[in-house]
Amino acid sequence: MTNSTLNTEPTSKIISVHSFRGGTGKSNVSLNLAALLVARGYRVGVVDSDIPSPGAHVLLGFLPDQLPYTLSQFLLGKCQIEQIFYDATRRAVFGEQQTNPGQLWFCPASPREADIVEVVRGGYTVNRFSEVFEYMAKQLRCQYIIIDTHPGVAEESVFALMVSDVALITLRPDQQDLFGTAVAISLAEQFNVQQTWLVVNNASERLAEQEIRFRVQQRLARQVAAVLYFDADLHAWGSEGLFSLRYPDHDWTLRLEQLAERLIQLPEL
């Protein structure tokens, strides 16, 4: 790097991870992707904006007691913004293997029932979300901000879509998801999202990758960024920690790594 390129601060890329239905592996994709970026030395922030059904903290091994302040409290105005970020770097690198990791900032949604009910009932202003992203970009200086959204077209999900540079839409190769994804693509176009990437998750082993890519492309007129094969290993692993750390050489991990590589190669927007 020369000094001239350093004249400007690197801007943050916002990646929002969407899906039409639950259970397509949004949290898994978000956090494993984040871990892979951290392993490459980047500062990454992950926001669990799935307020009604938070789950990302489980993958990082956070217990509810360890998360006194969360995005939910901040949206309700019950805490300061600097209180809701947790350094999860150690949870996203495997043991001592990683010598030069980046940093992972995690902004959880509250796993407590009472908080969930309060936020969902009470509502909040979008500006609060804005503040969170801005804080991550400017104060925490995250190079990548990954937003794990609530499935469907909830308000916060639509907002995440609007502000994102890259919208990752995870889908399973079935009819319902295809339609939902089609709607999401239309919305992304409407909101001028620069990159809309389709990630086919939980593809059956039997389906050839070319077949999936061809069919999805035919229906949605979009390239498929990655086909992640559903696997008994992943299923058995469930939501216990980050799969990519445990199985760095697994096909699922390697394919996600290609996606991370593609994110890194993305030119400044």
Added chain:
Amino acid sequence: MRGYFDSSPKLNRFSISLIQQTAASLAVLVISQLSRALMRLAQALWRLHWFRWVCFGVLYALWSWISRFANLLGTSDVDVRPGVVVPILVGLSYGPRAGFLVGWLGNLLTDQLIYNDALGNWHWSLGNGLMGAVPAWLASRFGQAPWLGQERYRGWQRYLLAWLCGSLGALVGMAFAAFIAIPLCQSQQQFASCEVVPTTFAVALRQAFWPALRVNLLSILVLLPITLLALRSFSELTLADWRSDALRYTLMAVVWAATLPIGLTAVFVLEPIQTTLLIEIRLLATLLLSVFVAVVTALVVTLRFTKPLLRVIRAAQAMTGGRLALTDAQDLRTTPGNSESAELAQVFGAMALTVIEREQKYQTTIKALQVEIDETLRQQQVQAILANPRINDLQTEATRLRAALKKRKPVAEADNADGSNAETAYTDGGNTDSSNAKADHTETDSTPEA
């Protein structure tokens, strides 16, 4: 309560059957324990080498004794002697010493059985011993170690070598026995064979050596290769192979088809015969019956064996055409039995089930992916979302945020801003000493400028 007492006769009957059952199971236990002990004894004895040689010697003797009736060539009582392969095979399998022992002992016993004089012709026993030992020694000269272990020769070479060694062994053994008698008989040694074998070399050659050699060579040439082949197959046979349908059915067919004509003929032959015509009629009847039985046996056995195979073949054909029903596959998988044909059906059924299941899953997914997206519905949904009055607020805020984030700031300014705010960010217990080179480039590199 009353009903309970009423049932006492039943109880009695029950107790009797209990006693019977106990006795039966005790008997089974005793028999099984006894047979197991006998098996163990046999195994222990078999491990003793001398016991083995004695067994083989007895086998040789019995075989010679049983086949002594055949008198095709006019040799004294021992004309066709299929038994000679026993010492030769033992020699080839376990070494010259074992071969010698079996040949010697076998002939001794044969003489005892036939002439009631075990030692009268001891030179023939020695000759038979040599016939067992010499092939083994010759084979080891050719580099063929004990026959049932590691073998140097394979295929036809193996049989040629066995023939060669066996024949030479017979030659040496018989020559020894026939010619040693000349000086012995001349020196007033009393052998039984001194009466039939005169003391000149030419006569010994013609009347003792050549007939004996001829008889043994015949057996060696015909039987040795067959027995070697059989032995090899037997040594390769494991207990699991007896599960085989092919083996069981073939054995059944061969035994049945072979014993029937022999049995019938034996009955006819043993019966006092009156006329030649009757004999011919009976023989013809035997022949026809045997052919009929052989054909029926072959048909029954083959069908029993091939039917399950044909079932699997048909299922495979159906599967190739995609017509194999799930129930058929399940039937195949649950085929009873543990023979190889049953196992084939079970394995094929299991495979077919897996493939069909996978295929169905595949087809459903493909079908789902083929369904066209309803464009009208898609537009409706998009419009419905965009019609939400909040969308505009969201969009305004999003535009502001994007602009704020994308604004490129000079390094110094950015650093200042960071310097003041970074601490607040780290106060919540974050790891301040980030070792990340990439992220820290701006800080470290720009410090002198600032």
